[in-house]
Amino acid sequence: MNILDQFKLTGKKAFITGGARGIGKSIAMAFAQAGADVAIVDLDLDVAQQTAKELAQFSVNTLAVKTDVTKPDDVNAMMTTILNAFGSVDIVFNNAGICINVNAEEMTYEQWRKVIDINLNGVFLVAQAAGKAMIKQQRGSIINTASMSGHIVNEPQPQCAYNASKAAVIMLTKSLAAEWAPHHVRVNSLSPGYIGTEMTLKATQWIPLWEKRTPMGRMGKPDELQGIVLYLASDVSSYTTGSDFVVDGGFTCW
Ligand code: NDP
Numbered sequence: 704m705n706i707l708d709q710f711k712l713t714g715k716k717a718f719i720t721g722g723a724r725g726i727g728k729s730i731a732m733a734f735a736q737a738g739a740d741v742a743i744v745d746l747d748l749d750v751a752q753q754t755a756k757e758l759a760q761f762s763v764n765t766l767a768v769k770t771d772v773t774k775p776d777d778v779n780a781m782m783t784t785i786l787n788a789f790g791s792v793d794i795v796f797n798n799a800g801i802c803i804n805v806n807a808e809e810m811t812y813e814q815w816r817k818v819i820d821i822n823l824n825g826v827f828l829v830a831q832a833a834g835k836a837m838i839k840q841q842r843g844s845i846i847n848t849a850s851m852s853g854h855i856v857n858e859p860q861p862q863c864a865y866n867a868s869k870a871a872v873i874m875l876t877k878s879l880a881a882e883w884a885p886h887h888v889r890v891n892s893l894s895p896g897y898i899g900t901e902m903t904l905k906a907t908q909w910i911p912l913w914e915k916r917t918p919m920g921r922m923g924k925p926d927e928l929q930g931i932v933l934y935l936a937s938d939v940s941s942y943t944t945g946s947d948f949v950v951d952g953g954f955t956c957w
């Protein structure tokens with residue numbers, strides 16, 4: 704098959720957690736543009752529905768599902784809803800995440816648990832629910848959003864729980880990849896550097912420093928992650944599993 708055709712997702716079924724805005728929304732656009740039916744999974748149903756509506760321009764089927772990825776019952780219900788609507792699931796962009804900036808010695812246990820619950824436990828619950836369906840199908844690609852913070856310690860902002868959660872996502876990814884490779888289910892992770900979204904753009908005091916410390920001298924845009932995720936979602940990456948892909952404008956070089 705022509706290499707460019709292998710990037711197409713025509714007829715594939717995808718869902719994206721934290722898909723209503725930010726990086727998740729940009730990836731949703733890429734999947735829909737490539738021909739996949741896309742379900743937007745998020746906490747806020749109104750915003751998820753709005754994003755799903757925007758995807759309709761690509762003439763694919765879309766769906767919005769309200770889900771808290773930290774709640775097993777929500778995640779299982781989401782999976783049932785998506786399977787009922789789409790019939791199968793080929794691609795998951797497992798992306799919902801938050802960051803709380805607090806000095807380690809002052810962080811409450813509640814704050815620690817909230818970050819780990821969404822960024823790590825949520826990623827596991829979603830991967831497990833999708834993995835079960837994919838094992839039955841004997842095919843699928845899961846892309847977990849980690850971060851360059853799983854590789855380095857950011858500064859000046861204190862975010863030990865976030866960094867720990869993202870490092871864990873990278874190892875969880877490798878573990879799932881090894882377990883599920885015999886079932887033709889691939890699992891990889893994406894480690895972005897600083898990307899301009901609601902998560903980062905509100906931290907106006909830190910942006911000049913982040914830019915200075917990035918060899919490319921700027922933050923990335925969500926759309927600059929589309930290519931690598933499309934690669935991982937599509938059949939072009941058929942021999943790629945258990946890998947982490949850093950896209951950070953060179954930040955981790957220094
Ligand atoms: P945003 O804050 O813009 O978007 C995150 C989305 O996740 C929101 O729609 C949010 O919903 C949703 N979400 C949060 N908690 C839950 C939950 N419990 N269940 C379901 N959905 C939830 O963040 P980004 O787009 O910037 O980040 C996306 C991912 O990329 C995260 O995992 C983040 O850690 C990672 N990342 C981001 C980087 C960056 O520089 N922006 C760099 C490296 C990694 P709501 O709005 O309703 O809260």
